[in-house]
Amino acid sequence: MSTPVLSVRDLVVEIPTRKGLLKPVDGVSFDIAAGEILGVVGESGAGKSMTGNAVIGLLDRPARIAAGEVRLLGDPIQNLKGEALRRQRGKRMGMIFQDPLTSLNPLLTVGEQLTETIREHLDVSKSEALNRAIAALEEVGIPAARQRIDSYPHEFSGGMRQRVVIALALCAEPELVIADEPTTALDVSVQAQIIALLKRLCRERGVAVMLVTHDMGVIAEAADRIAVMYAGRMAELGPVRDVITKPHHPYTAGLMASTPVASRGQKRLRQIPGAMPRLDALPDGCAFHPRCEKATDKCRAEPGPTLAADEGRAACWYPLTQTKEATA
Amino acid sequence: MSTLIRVEALTRIFDVSKPWLNRVLERLPKAKLTAVSDVSFEIEENSVYALVGESGSGKSTIGKMITGLVPPTKGRIEVNGKDISSDPDSAEAAKVRADIQMIFQDPYASLNPRWKVRNIIAEPVAVRGGKTGGLAERMLEQVGLSGADADKYPHEFSGGQRQRICIARALASGPKIIVCDEPTSALDVSVQSQVLNLMSDLREELGLTYLFISHDLTVVQHMADKIGVLYLGTLVEEAPRDALFSDPKHPYTQMIFDAAPRMDAFGREVDPPKGEIPDAINPPTGCPYHPRCPIAVDRCSQEKPLLRHIGDTRVACHLAE
Structure with a gap:
């Protein structure tokens, strides 16, 4: 296999606080190949957005990358700062945020924002940049792009705003796009349009996409592989169909079973007791053990096995390997 | 079962005009936004009635009118046969309203x-x-x-x-009645299932009636007995749960069912729906859905379809059968 576009190894993000050192991301490893969509799911506080921000260098102080490696097509990028980081970000990595209204500058026209990004990263003339901006808007499906460029x-x-954000993320032809909850603020019919657009662009351009979301349905339809995070650690990693239909980690199984699914028609939903622990009160051993039915003394004493990027499925001492469907 | 809430021809128009000085200087007319237009439905005792729709469809405004947070512009709301909309400040209306409580979306x-x-x-x-x-x-x-x-x-x-x-x-x-406006959309799935189960249990124990407002079709399918689909302030379809999900009659209902992401549809290539919800200040003539509707005919752009019965379903479409 060729070099993956993004390769993250044992990434640790730390936030020093008065209560002690918090680790919102703790030893996460994964790869994303060209043209692949990796769906990262988890509940709020699982560390999925923090992982995306760490990759693209958007951690707010005092959060910092404490250990681990982030490689973009083989080049380490986790220690880049200032100008060097700025040249990579936008050019080689694009970011799509949740709220399209706050991620665009309200005082600049769409065209100004697109041409600024294009000219910053590509050596082109003003008129060429404008043509590229119009082409970018057309590509993401904005009708009458030539007229709307000055809006x-x-x-x-x-x-339409989210389409502009996608055009902005893609206009300098990056190799990696990080989409953090790109459709959460949108209605279903528009969400379907945006997901179809992301899939098409990923396929046509061979961009690697890290799709961060809490919506299992979106992941199931869009992603090739899925990474399930829990309390800052990778709980399960694998092909999307396998993980959803035959989860190995008890947390993934609980998550799937508690999602209401039309075809099941059950009277009550399965529920996972309790809630995800807070980062300043992580239990000893496996972070999931207080909510896990199968927990043993080993789970209470030792953290689950660390999941490597290329082998293993679930970070659990007792993975659910029997081929039982998750529809129980 | 008896009817607990009856809503008749409920309409709410918001004034979204610019300040009067701007109107005079710029010669602008008053702008009116019809958030809810002529909506009628009934909720049976101890049942769950769900209102679904995209943003701007008027589902929250209906919930607020039933709890009395927003007065209706036109129409009637009856609870147990008593009118609470024509004189919302009367002692009798206040007494009826003590039976209605609300759960909001954001618990923070x-x-x-x-x-x-x-x-x-x-x-x-x-x-x-x-x-x-x-x-x-x-x-x-x-x-x-x-x-x-x-x-x-x-x-x-x-x-x-x-x-x-x-x-x-x-x-x-x-x-007796709880209006739930997106009660679980701010929650994570594993917590959402806890809250939904609690709501189901309480309904059985206390004989509650829910008006359940949501945009999440899977949650609605899990909870509701009867579902009303709203589009641009209009009730376009209403049916018992199983009838609606097995045989949606209105093209808009069919569209949102197709567009909703599904957990069992790996790598599904959807042909995404065209267009977006039109501006509610200048809604389309005729059927509000006709500019996006794949089967629209000339009549749809001229004549607004009325709700009519097909079996257990009420649907507002000229072409549905």
């Missing part, structure tokens, strides 16, 4:  | 951070002069928290626990 963000609807 | 914004949980839960009873001794503890235990939590503040609880406190507050005055 301000507030003149677009929510779905 | 809907609890006063400076109040102890005890006071938050007792408030709906205290404001009507009821006895509140031991009430908070009883309510907390009913929703699966501990009585000792009554002396804590909201920030000491997680999102799911806060939503339980909101449910406890809604139950404190012993209501």
